[in-house]
Amino acid sequence: MFSIYELLVAFFSLALRGFFREVKSRGSHKIPPSGPVIFCVAPHANQFVDPLMLLTNCGRRVGFLAAKKSMDKPHIGIPARIMGAIPVVRPQDLVKAGKGKIYMDTENPLILKGIDTEFTRVLHFRALIKLPQEAGAFEVVEVLSDTEVKIKRAVEGKEAVALLSSEGGTSYKVIPHVDQADMFNAVTERLERGDCVGIFPEGGSHDRPELLPLKAGVTIMALGAMYKNPDLNVQIVPVGLNYFHADKFRSRAVIEFGDPIQVPSELVAQYGKGGPEKRAACAILLDTIYTSLKAITTTAPDYDTLMVIQAARRLYKPPHKRLNLDQTLLLSRRFTEGYLKYRNDPRVQDLTGRVLEYNRLLSYYGIRDHQVQRTAVGRLWALSRLLARVIELLVFAFFGLPGLVLTAPIWHTARRVAAAKMVEAKAGSSVKIWGKDVVATWKVLTAVFLIPVFWFLYTLTSFLVSYFILDLGRRPSLIVTAVIATAIPLLTWATIHCYDHGADIFKSLRPLWMAVVAGSSAQPLRDMRQDLAERIARGIDELGPELYGPDFHSTRIVRAEDVDYGLRLSQKLRRGEGFQTQDFRWDEVDEREFSDDVFLFKDETRGVVQGVWGDVRQRRARSL
Template sequence: MARNDLIYDLCLWFFNIILDVFFREIRPRGAHRIPFEGPVIFVVAPHANQFVDPMIVMRECRRRVSFLIAEKSMHQKGIGFFARLVGAIPVIRPQDLAKSGTGTIQLLNIKSDPLRITGLGTKFLSQLHPQDSITLPKGVGMAEVTKVISDTELLIKKEFKDLKAIEALTSDEGCLYKCTPHIEQDSVYKAVHETLYQGNCITIFPEGGSHDRAEMLPLKAGVTIMALGAMAAHPDLNVKIVPCGLNYFHPHRFRSRAVIEFGSPISIPPEYVTKFKAGGTEKREACGKLLDSIYNALKSVTVGASDYETLMLLQAARRLYKPAHRKLHISQVVDLNRRFAIGYDKFKNEPKVLELLQKVLAYNQLLKYHGLRDHQVNKTALGGPRAFGLLLYRVAVLTVWGLLAFPGGILNLPIGIVARVISAKKAKEALKASTVKIAGRDVLATWKLLVGLAFIPALYAVYTLVMFVLVLRTNWPLKWKLLTPVFTWNLLPFISYASLRFGENGMDVYRSLRPLFLSIVDPASVENLRAVRDHLSHDITNLINEYGPQVFPDFDAERISAAPATSRPTTPTPAASAAMKLAGGFFTSKVDWLDDKIFNWGQVGDSETDDIFFFVDKQGSVSGRASSRGSASEADEERGARFGTGTSRSRSRSRTSSFGTGLSGEGFKVEAMTELPRDRAFAEVTTRSKDGTLGKREAGKEDDGYAGDREDHGESKKDI
C-alpha cells in the first residue's frame, strides 16, 4: 500500500505523545549527519525494544522512513494497523514458518561422513526440500539441506561444528529439530529498490529480530543485497547507509531514558556494485565487505559487552571515573560506556585491570549493603542538624507529592496491573519461541504500550459512564447532566499525566531520603564508604590515564582543568551581575531557596570555583564556561539536589573567576575520556553579546556535549 505523507505525519505525532509519556527522556546524537535528501538506508542495532525501536527512529531521524517488518506482525491488530499506515514493507521470515520435524535426527559417522543426517521416525520427503534448513533446539546449530534421499536420510551443505550440536546429534535417542523453509525475497527487494529509487528512506534491523542480549547479534546479509541491488538496478542511484545505535537505560521500564546515536553515512564504493553485478564469489565478497563496514559502523554507535554482568561492571567503573564536578548528559554517558567497553576488551587480562575489577565488585557489594547508589554516596557528607532538618523537610515534600499523585494512581491502577500481567505473559511466550532471547524483556515495553492504548480509553469510558449514571440521579439541570460526563472524559487524561509527574517527583524525593538517614544514624560507616569510593575513583582514573592513549589517539587527560582555588572573582558589570543573579537562582522558588540556602544540600563539598571549567588548546589560549547543574543524567542516577521543586532545571551558580594572573597557579585536573572538540568546549557556549550581557547559544535539540563535532561550526567562539 502506498504511503500517505499526511497520515504518516499524524501517526508520528501520535507516537511522539506515546514516547513522551513512556520515557522520561530520549536524547539524539549525531542527527546532523543524516542526509537531508536522497536514498538512505538506516541500519539500526541493537534491536532491544521490539516495536518501540521503530517509533524512536521515526521520531529522531528527520526523514520519512519505510520499515521492514516481519510479515507475521502485520496480522496483529494494533501493530498491523499502524504498520500499514506508515507504509511498512512486510518481510516473510523463514523462522516464522518453521515447524517441528517428525521424529529425531542423528549424525552416525561424524568423521567419515559428517554431511549425512539419519532420521529416526522422520518424514524428510514430505517435510523438507533442497535449500530448506534443519534447526536444532536452543539455536545450537542450523544446516541447509542439499538433497533429500529418503524419509530417513538427507545431505546437508556444511557440517555441524558446535560441540553442543555434535553432542545432541550423536546421542542414542537422537535430537529434536525444526524444518525451516527456504523463502525467496524477490518481492521485498523489488519494493525496497523502488523506494530507494524514489529518493526515500528504508529502515532495517539487520540482526533479524528483537532480543534482550547485552551484545549485538550477527548481522544478516539482506541489507547489503538491498543496497547493492538498488545501485546495480539503477546506475545513477547513490545510496547512503546510516548506522543508528539505540542505547537504553532499562529499556522495558516505564519512565526510563534512551539515547539514539547516528553515525557517519557509509558511501558504497562503485567496485562493490561491479562485483555484485558479476555474481558468484565476487558478489559474496562485495556483500561481505559491505556487511563488515556496517558492523564496524554500528559498533561505533553502540555499547557492546560480552554479557550483562560485564556491562554492569563497566558502567560502575565509568561512574567512578566520571569527573566529580561535572554532570554528564546521558549521551555522554553512553559514549563513555562505549569507550570503557573497547578499552576493557583490549586490556581485560592485564593484572592491574583484573585487580581493579575485583575492587569495583567489592565496592558494589558495599553499596548494596548500605542500600545506596553510587551517585548518592557523596550526599551522605551533610550530617548533623542540617541533615535532620532536611530529612524532615523532604518527608513533608514527599507527603505533598504523594497526595497529589494519589488520585491518578488509583484511577490508573487497573491499567498498571493488567499491563504488567499481560506483558509478562507475552515475554514468556516470546522466550519460548526464540533461540536468542535471554528473558524476553525486549517485548515488555511494546506490550505495556499496546495494553495502555487499548485499556486506557476503555477504562476512561467506564469512569465517564459511572459519572453519567451518578449525575442522572441528581437534580442538576439537563445541561449540566450532559456536560459533566464530557468534562470527565476530557479531564481524566490531564489528571493522569499530572499525577504521573507528581509521582515521578515523589519517587525522586523518596530515593533521596536514604543517604540523609544514613548520614544521621551511621555517620562512621558512610564516611568509610566515601573514603573507599575516593580511593577507588583515584585508582581507576590513573589506570584510564595510563591505558587511554593506547586505545584512543584523541585521548587527552589534561584537556579539561578546573580553575585554581587561588583565583579571585572579578567585579562584574551591572548587566553581567544581573545575568549571574538569574543563573544563581535569584528567581528560584522558596522551596529551592530553603533546600539550598538553609540546609545547604546542593553546596556540600563545593568550592568557589567548582563549576568553572577552562579549556586550554594547543596554542595556550583559554576559553571557559560555567557548567550547568541539573543536566540530564543517566537512568541509574536520579535527579539529586533539588527534589523539592519537582523539576530538573539547569541552573548555573553565580560564580566568576579571574582569567588573568590566576591561571599561573596549579589547577586541579579533571580527567575526561569524552571526545570534546578542542576549538569549542561545549555546543552550548557562553558568549558575550554586543551589549555586554552574557547569553547562551544553544545547538538545537542535539546533545549539548557533542553538537560541536560538526565539520562546519558556524560562528567562532569568543573567549570569555
C-alpha cells in the same frame, strides 16, 4: 491537511513522551533530506518501540521491514501497513519440530539418517535441519529418501557430533527455505522512488548487552538496487539506539544518527559478478555497516562487563559535575573501548575485581552508588533534610494521588501484561536473556489501548452520576461531563510529572535515613568508593593517552582538574568536612539533566555551582 501517516507519527510521539522521561536525538542533521536511504538500526533492544523511535525523530517517511508474523496481528498490522511497512516472512517463524530422530552416517559425514522420519514430506532443497541446544544447523542439498538426506557441509563441533552420535539419535527442527524475492523487489521499488527503508540488521529484538551478528540482507538491498539501476545512489544511515533502563517507565533514551555510508561503485560492480564475488562485496559492505554501528552504540560482550563499566563510569564522575545524556553516553562508550582493549592488563583485572566487590557491598547495604556519599552528613542536618523531603514527597503525593487512583487499573494491567509477554518471549527465543526487550512495547501498547477506554468510562460515569444520581439536569450534567472529560488528560499528565519529581525525592530518603540512624556504619563503603575513584582516575591518566593519543587531554569529557577537585571534595566529605559554606550550596536544577539526587558543590575550577542533591527547585540559592 495532515496525512494519516503524520497523524500516526504525532500520536506515537505523544505515546513515547508519556513513557520516556527524556528522548534525545543526536546527529539528525546528517540524514540526507532527499533521495533513497536505508536506515540501519541497532541494537534492536525494544521490539516495536525501536521503529517508533526512528519514525518520530528522523524527519523523513520510513517504511520498516516487519515480520509478517507480527503484521498478521491486527493491533500491529493495521498501523504498520498505514506507515508503509514491508512484510517479511522469517524462516524462524516457520520452524517446526521434525518427526522421529536423526543421526549421522559414520561412513559419509555429509549424510544424515533418520529413524521414523518423513524427510521427503518435510524437507526440501536449502531447508535447514536445526539441532537442539544451539548445537548447529545444516543446509539440505538433496533429500534422498524418507530416512536419508544429504547436507551441504560435514558435521562439526563437539556438541553437534555428540548429539548426532548418541544412541537412538537426537530430536531436530526443520526451518524451511523462504524465497525473499518479493520482499527485495518491494524494497528496490521504494528506493527507486527515492523513499526510505528501515531495517534492523540483527533480525529479531533481544535484550543482550552486545550486538548480534548482522544479517546480510541490508547489503543485498543496497547493492542489488544500485546494480539494477546504475543511476541510483542509495545511502545507508547507521542509527544507534541507547536506552537507560529500556523496560522501565519514565526512563531515558538517546537515538544517534551516524555519518551516511556511500556505497562504492566498485562494490556494486563486484556484486554483479555473482558467486564468491557477490558474497565478498556483501561482506565488505556489512563490515563497514557494523563498524559504523559500533561507533554510535554502547555495547559490552556480556552483562557482567556492562555492570562493571557502568559502575566505573559513575565512580569516575566528579561529584560537582553534571553530565547530560550526551556526555554520559560518550563517557560510557569510552569506558567500554578502554575496558575491551586493556581487560587483560593486570591493573584493569585487579580494578574489575574491586568494582565487583563494591557492587556486592552496595547490594548488602541496599543502596545505590550515587547515594553513598550522602551518608556522610551530620545527624541533625540529615534529620532536618529528611523531614523536609518527606513533606515534599507528601505534597507531590497529595497532588498526584487523584490521577494515580484513576490510572491505577491502566498501569497495573500494563505491568501484568508486559510481565506475561516477557516470559513468553524468553521461552520462544534462544538469544534473549530475560525477554526484557518486549516489556516497554507491551506497556505502551496496553496503555494506548486502555487510556481511551477508561477515559470514556470515567466520562460516561460522570454524566450518569450528574444526571441520574445528583439530578442536575441535562445541560448542567453535560457541562460537568465536558469539564471532567477535559480534566482527565490534564490530570494524567500532571500525575506523570508528580511521579517524576516524587521519585527523585524518594531516592534521597534512604541515605538520609542511614545518616540519621547509622551514619558511621557506612564508613567502610565510603572508604572503598573513595579508593576506587582514585584508582580509576589514575588508570585513566595512564591509559588514556595510550588509547587516544596525544590529543587525549584536549578531548576529555571530564577535565583533569575537575577530576582532581572532585576527589578532594569526596575526601572532605568522607571525613565529614563536606559542608563548608564556600563548598556546598543549593541551586535550581534542570530536570533534563542526569541529576538523580547528587550533591551540589561549588565548582572552584570555574567559579560556578554544579550538581544537586535531589530535585529541589528553589528560585534563589542559599547557603547552609
